[in-house]
Amino acid sequence: MKVIGCIGCGNMGGGVLRGLVPHKEFTLLGHDHTRAKVEGLDPENHRVVFADSPLDVARRADVIILAVKPYQMDAMLEEIRPALDESKVVLSLAAAFSQEKLRRGVDGRCAVARCMPNLPVIVGKGVFALCLDDPALGEERARALFDMFHLMGMAVIIPEAQFPAFSSLVGCGPAFALLFMEGLLNAGITMGFKAPVARELIAAMMEGTARLALESGESFADLRVKVCSPSGTTIRGVNHMERCAVPGHVTDAVLEALRRDLEMASGK
Numbered sequence: 001m002k003v004i005g006c007i008g009c010g011n012m013g014g015g016v017l018r019g020l021v022p023h024k025e026f027t028l029l030g031h032d033h034t035r036a037k038v039e040g041l042d043p044e045n046h047r048v049v050f051a052d053s054p055l056d057v058a059r060r061a062d063v064i065i066l067a068v069k070p071y072q073m074d075a076m077l078e079e080i081r082p083a084l085d086e087s088k089v090v091l092s093l094a095a096a097f098s099q100e101k102l103r104r105g106v107d108g109r110c111a112v113a114r115c116m117p118n119l120p121v122i123v124g125k126g127v128f129a130l131c132l133d134d135p136a137l138g139e140e141r142a143r144a145l146f147d148m149f150h151l152m153g154m155a156v157i158i159p160e161a162q163f164p165a166f167s168s169l170v171g172c173g174p175a176f177a178l179l180f181m182e183g184l185l186n187a188g189i190t191m192g193f194k195a196p197v198a199r200e201l202i203a204a205m206m207e208g209t210a211r212l213a214l215e216s217g218e219s220f221a222d223l224r225v226k227v228c229s230p231s232g233t234t235i236r237g238v239n240h241m242e243r244c245a246v247p248g249h250v251t252d253a254v255l256e257a258l259r260r261d262l263e264m265a266s267g268k
């Protein structure tokens with residue numbers, strides 16, 4: 001699995017190809033309506049080669065990553081089908097597009113796999129869910145795919161039934177975190193920081209907090225208590241957030257995203 005091709009090089013497809021640029025063991029191909037999106041992924045060394053069409057990607061790649069919108073998937077699968085054989089893997093990044101639909105789309109000609117990425121893939125810090133249980137894939141190729149995504153952040157293998165939950169939590173998560181950061185930004189500006197300064201401070205604080213949670217292994221609640229000195233400032237802010245039911249609203253937002261994912265999967 002040396003040649004990795006991606007069809008659709010927007011946020012997700014472009015992010016994956018860019019994430020693979022430093023890994024010279026892979027030959028990288030991309031196709032997009034906009035050629036500049038592909039050529040802009042590695043402007044210095046041109047490691048990502050523009051392929052003329054989706055079919056061209058499918059002919060030349062061992063792993064064909066589909067990173068177009070879910071409603072474009074059926075047409076895309078039909079277009080690349082003539083190039084598919086058992087030496088290839090079609091791996092979809094599309095939300096709410098099942099392996100069963102993928103299998104139908106490739107007409108049993110090759111192995112299929114699903115991956116759910118998230119936006120930080122763009123900076124090599126993606127969190128990826130992988131479903132690699134297609135018997136046609138085999139253990140060796142499944143392992144190779146897992147290792148490849150692990151190079152670009154963190155990869156986990158989950159059953160397909162958990163994809164909607166992963167997608168709502170981790171796929172949508174960056175949007176929820178960014179909305180929270182917008183609230184902090186407004187506060188920072190209100191208190192007199194220039195917007196770019198506040199933006200940097202907040203992003204660094206969020207990155208540090210996430211790193212602390214990952215490395216300490218302590219519960220989020222235990223870590224929070226460490227910041228809340230008796231009669232201090234933080235507990236006043238935390239009490240306000242609890243009164244406004246912020247944690248409950250965040251939970252509801254994720255569950256709302258889940259409802260939409262399930263609607264989309266049922267064709268609505």
Ligand SMILES: NC(=O)c1ccc[n+]([C@@H]2O[C@H](COP(=O)([O-])OP(=O)(O)OC[C@H]3O[C@@H](n4cnc5c(N)ncnc54)[C@H](OP(=O)(O)O)[C@@H]3O)[C@@H](O)[C@H]2O)c1
Nearest residue numbers: 008009010011012032033067068069070093094095117171
């Ligand atoms: N965004 C997220 O956070 C996220 C998270 C998890 C999964 N996903 C999934 O990832 C997939 C891609 O999402 P995205 O956010 O990366 O979308 P995006 O930024 O719009 O990228 C899709 C790209 O594919 C191109 N494209 C579509 N049809 C094409 C065709 N027939 N030939 C060539 N290029 C074509 C589009 O070009 P035009 O714009 O010119 O049509 C666009 O550049 C979706 O299926 C989505 O469900 C997204």
